[in-house]
Amino acid sequence: MSRTIKRGPPPKRPAPRRRQPVKSVSLGERLVARLPVSEATVKKAVTWSITGLAGAAIIGIATWIGVPGMIGAAVASTAGQAGLRVEQVEITGLKRMDRMTVYAIALEDKQNRTSMLAVDLPAIRDRLLRYGWIADAHVSRRLPDTLLIDIVERTPAAVWQDRGELTLIDKDGVLLEPVQPNAIPNLPLVIGPGADRQEAGYQALLAAAPQLRPKIKAATWIGNRRWDLTFASGEVLALPEDGAGRALARFAELDANRPLLGRGWMRFDMRDPAKLVARKPGMNQNHALADPAQVGTATAPDTDGAANAAAVDGGTGSESGADNAPAGGEG
Secondary structure (H helix, E strand, C coil): CCCCCCCCCCCCCCCCCCCCCCCCCCHHHHHHHHCCCCHHHHHHHHHHHHHHHHHHHHHHHHHHCCHHHHHHHHHHHHHHHCCCCCCEEEEECCCCCCHHHHHHHHCCCHHHHCCHHHCCHHHHHHHHHCCCCEEEEEEEEECCCEEEEEEEECCEEEEEEECCEEEEEECCCCEEEECCHHHCCCCCEEECCCHHHHHHHHHHHHHCCHHHHHHEEEEEEECCCEEEEEECCCCEEECCCCCHHHHHHHHHHHHHHCCCCCCCCCEEECCCCCCCEEECCCCCCEEECCCHHHCCCCCCCCCCCHHHEECCCCCCHHHHCHHHCCCCCCC
């Protein structure tokens, strides 16, 4: 008996494998892979950077159109309505200047009175520093309602006289306030155009002969180059343009050895470093005191002896001018 063998369909061949494409890696991805942080952290940092730049751009545009200023003004106004107003001004450090002047300067801007938050502290300080008496100022606020001002005053060093006007000045020549002729303080008197700007140099000059300081009544700045000193006893000493300190020290030495001041002389001239020239009232010529032994003698010089005479300006001279005679008396 024959057997029929049934054949099935031929076996299927496996499908050929598809080749996977090689993924290309960008330079940025390779750099990120080398970083010591995860890729997620880098993505967050980039996201926040972009957000920050966008925020800065928005703030810049808002500032350009004035939004923060409007918000600040609104906040300040609201604070003022809520009671944060300037109700008190506390001032410290005042010794000589007028307190009401400081009040007026501090509250010059009316907006400063409406709200503590609207007070422009740097602007107040700048206005205060324009006032002669004030060397420095510190301005702050103490909530809810007090403005604090601490003043550093300048110290008066001399009285400056020019064209009949008297003004108090400090050591640097800063003008402080006018002085009335009947209320001149016990300070050095400097006279003439530009003498206020020479105050530091004048103090250095006096330091060369401190024993003469109490005897000097006034100092006149002559021709913007040298000093004439007027003593309380009435004599005038003309100092040279160069070496004024040495000349004054020499004069102090001579006066200490045998008094010059208060002995009837009217004027001394030391512009020539080789000799001291002196003059008494009524003399037609000035007397050159080459020998210190002659200093202080009451004998008038021989007007015929030309060797003993020196041609100088012969008195107070035209350099100083009548308008700048020392206040309270004659030089």
